[in-house]
Amino acid sequence: xxxxxxxxxxxxxxxxxxxxxxxxxxxxxxxxxxxxxxxxxxxxxxxxxxxxxxxxxxxxxxxxxxxxxxxxxxxxxxxxxxxxxxxxxxxxxxxxxxxxxxxxxxxxxxxxxxxxxxxxxxxxxxxxxxxxxxxxxxxxxxxxxxxxxxxxxxxxxxxxxxxxxxxxxxxxxxxxxxxxxxxxxxxxxxxxxxxxxxxxxxxxxxxxxxxxxxxxxxxxxxxxxxxxxxxxxxxxxxxxxxxxxxxxxxxxxxxxxxxxxxxxxxxxxxxxxxxxxxxxxxxxxxxxxxxxxxxxxxxxxxxxxxxxxxxxxxxxxxxxxxxxxxxxxxxxxxxxxxxxxxxxxxxxxxxxxxxxxxxxxxxxxxxxxxxxxxxxxxxxxxxxxxxxxxxxxxxxxxxxxxxxxxxxxxxxxxxxxxxxxxxxxxxxxxxxxxxxxxxxxxxxxxxxxxxxxxxxxxxxxxxxxxxxxxxxxxxxxxxxxxxxxxxxxxxxxxxxxxxxxxxxxxxxxxxxxxxxxxxxxxxxxxxxxxxxxxxxxxxxxxxxxxxxxxxxxxxxxxxxxxxxxxxxxxxxxxxxxxxxxxxxxx
Numbered sequence: 001x002x003x004x005x006x007x008x009x010x011x012x013x014x015x016x017x018x019x020x021x022x023x024x025x026x027x028x029x030x031x032x033x034x035x036x037x038x039x040x041x042x043x044x045x046x047x048x049x050x051x052x053x054x055x056x057x058x059x060x061x062x063x064x065x066x067x068x069x070x071x072x073x074x075x076x077x078x079x080x081x082x083x084x085x086x087x088x089x090x091x092x093x094x095x096x097x098x099x100x101x102x103x104x105x106x107x108x109x110x111x112x113x114x115x116x117x118x119x120x121x122x123x124x125x126x127x128x129x130x131x132x133x134x135x136x137x138x139x140x141x142x143x144x145x146x147x148x149x150x151x152x153x154x155x156x157x158x159x160x161x162x163x164x165x166x167x168x169x170x171x172x173x174x175x176x177x178x179x180x181x182x183x184x185x186x187x188x189x190x191x192x193x194x195x196x197x198x199x200x201x202x203x204x205x206x207x208x209x210x211x212x213x214x215x216x217x218x219x220x221x222x223x224x225x226x227x228x229x230x231x232x233x234x235x236x237x238x239x240x241x242x243x244x245x246x247x248x249x250x251x252x253x254x255x256x257x258x259x260x261x262x263x264x265x266x267x268x269x270x271x272x273x274x275x276x277x278x279x280x281x282x283x284x285x286x287x288x289x290x291x292x293x294x295x296x297x298x299x300x301x302x303x304x305x306x307x308x309x310x311x312x313x314x315x316x317x318x319x320x321x322x323x324x325x326x327x328x329x330x331x332x333x334x335x336x337x338x339x340x341x342x343x344x345x346x347x348x349x350x351x352x353x354x355x356x357x358x359x360x361x362x363x364x365x366x367x368x369x370x371x372x373x374x375x376x377x378x379x380x381x382x383x384x385x386x387x388x389x390x391x392x393x394x395x396x397x398x399x400x401x402x403x404x405x406x407x408x409x410x411x412x413x414x415x416x417x418x419x420x421x422x423x424x425x426x427x428x429x430x431x432x433x434x435x436x437x438x439x440x441x442x443x444x445x446x447x448x449x450x451x452x453x454x455x456x457x458x459x460x461x462x463x464x465x466x467x468x469x470x471x472x473x474x475x476x477x478x479x480x481x482x483x484x485x486x487x488x489x490x491x492x493x494x495x496x497x498x499x500x501x502x503x504x505x506x507x508x509x510x511x512x513x514x515x516x517x518x519x520x521x522x523x524x525x526x527x528x529x530x531x532x533x534x535x536x537x538x539x540x541x542x543x544x545x546x547x548x549x550x551x552x553x554x555x556x557x558x559x560x561x562x563x564x565x566x567x568x569x570x571x572x573x574x575x576x577x578x579x580x581x582x583x584x585x586x
Contacts, residue, residue: 006117014081017052018045021073025113041224041262044070047216051187054214058188058202062220063287063301067189068161072103075157076110079138080120087137091155093145093176095165100142101129103161107140108132150175156184164193164200167501173198188213192299192306195489197502200306220302221269224261226283231255232272233280236317239295241280242288311492313469319488322472328479330381338384339394342377342479349374351404351429354514355395356457356506357388357415366391369483369510370404373518377477383506388414392421399429407432407517409509410454419453432517455513465497467519468512476515483507 001009013020018040026035040048044066050057051074061067075090082088090107094100111134114120123133131141143149145166158180160166180186190199206213220226234252235241241248254272258264269279284302291297299305299316307316330340345351350373358364368391370380380402382394395418399406406427408415422431431453457464478484489503499505 001117009117013077017048017074017077020077021048021070024115025073025076025110027069027073038069038073040070041222043216043218043222047071047218048074050214050216051185054212055183055185056211056213057186057216058199058206058213059190059216059218060203060304061189061191061218062304063191065218065220065223067218068103069106071159071187071189072106073110075107075140075159076114078157079107079134079136079140080111080114080118082136082138084136087139088157089138089153089155090140090157090159091150091153092140092142092159092161093149093166094142094161095145095167097130097142097144099161100144103159104132104140104142105129145172150179154179156180158184158186160186160188160190160198162190163188163198163202164190164196166196166198168198191301192304194312194491195306195500195503197489197500203306217304219304220284221279221281222266224264227261227264227279227281228259229257230261230264230269230279230281231257232269232277234275234277236276236278237295238278238280238284239288239293239298241278242285243293307488312488313465313490313492313497314472314487318473319484322478322484322487326477326479327481327484330479335382335384335394339380339382339398340480340482341380343372343379345379345402346372346375350518351379351402352514352518353380353395353399353402353404353406354510354512354517355391355406355408355415355418356509356513357391357409357418358385358506365504365506367506367510368395368398369507369514370398370402371476371511371514371518375477376471376475378479378483378511381480381482381507381510383482388417389421392418392425396422396425396427399427403429405430405432405517406453407513408454409457409513410452411457415454416452423453455517457509457513460516461497464512464516465508467516468508471515471519478511480507483511 013023021038022040025038027038028034029036047059047067047070051071059067059071078088079090092100092103094103111120111122119135121135123135126133126139129142131139133139141153141155145168149172158176160176166172177186188199188202193199202211202213203215205211206215221230232254233241233248235248254277256264256269273279287302288298291301295316296311299307305316307319312319328342330342331344332341333339334341352371352373354367354369354371356367356369358366365383365385366388368380368382369378371377372379380398382398386394395406395408398404406422406429408419408422408431410416410419419431432455433451433453434455435451455464472478478487486499486503486505486507489500490497490505490508491500492498499508
């Protein structure tokens, strides 16, 4: 190749990245056990174009989409063709060091494939798997997520691999973005993992135009490698279809087989999806089998679905139902939008108020939730940052209005101030006292006045959250968008239900306590009422049978004969006041 040809080829490579990668790079193909030219299908070409045109990119991908490979190939070209006076510095960040090193090794392997006329090589002064330099001054560094990840290294290209699985908060992300303040590119790549605080938030804000990230969406049914025998199924759940094919009539399956899937018209597939169909193929079936028909894994690895892809406490279909059929704007918003009223109190209905207390100056919020136990619905919500004693005054006012039995979280001592304040205000509808059998009115606990009203949430966390999840699953209505958003980011962490990093669970805590105590207390109350009725009926029967009091005379028992003043005069107001506790009166 003479000098003129080299100039032409160099220019073509610089201007056309897909051409450069196809012409000079190879990748290992497991199906044929050898290296083959790096073929690019349309979505991968669009991804490369986005990398070239935008400085901030986020790729939504499925498993085996080849995005990591294509991104590494693109990075190798940026490094190989960089000028010495303007070197590129690539920083790869992943949740695990092995993951970031694997991408760095892919970049290294592609750099080695560029032809000799590119004149690129590795520097001897720094040449390890984690950090290597090139003879044109460019560098590649692979790190795991940590506070020191950016120390002493200012990248021009920042790549987040499997970003949804990075265990970090917004402060870490802000520090990363600040490192690019002088210019550069950031690429965020991942499969979904629920509503995580980094990847999902970037994606969601990009959809709403709140940041400058360019979204590159890649779906498996547009990948010609996996869709030669593509077909569409009318179903809400492909896993159910694959396990129960015999339950689906023939007319619910549409065959879209194409001998040349590279020429497929994807608008047809999109149209079927809008009609409620889901795409499937032999490759998809095989992947579902490998994932053991785990719906969460299928949503995460194959369907690019944020909802249902994480270790969520609340099922994805349940959340979709709440979103479509339950969420509503409040009837009234008060206190600077902190207090929402969904339904006014109804005389005679049973209400329970859950109070989750924070310091009022930390990251957490305090929350007051009131539920209508008869109608099984959320009717009132307050969320704000205020001192515990002020929170008690708000709870007192609105709890009294709804005549709501109150349960306060006293975990860690923060709720003690709120509970004592409610006692001081002489809250009439009643305060829940943990460990006291309030259903047994015949048993008096001499230590009841010494106990602090409330519940230690952490000691019963699993049971309380389980009561809420079960209640929602069986028709308890959630109206608040704030509560719904918390439910989306409420996950199992090491088997324990908790909120994701950077998220909140204050609304969930208040509702969970209210439902837990309502189920426990009102069921016990029903039992004791039935017991009391049966006991009163038995007394009435005995009194009717004992008409001849002389046969049953006992000087220690007052006689209830016809001449008795007690039976003739009827019950007085004083009698009701004295014995009203027996019938559940306050």
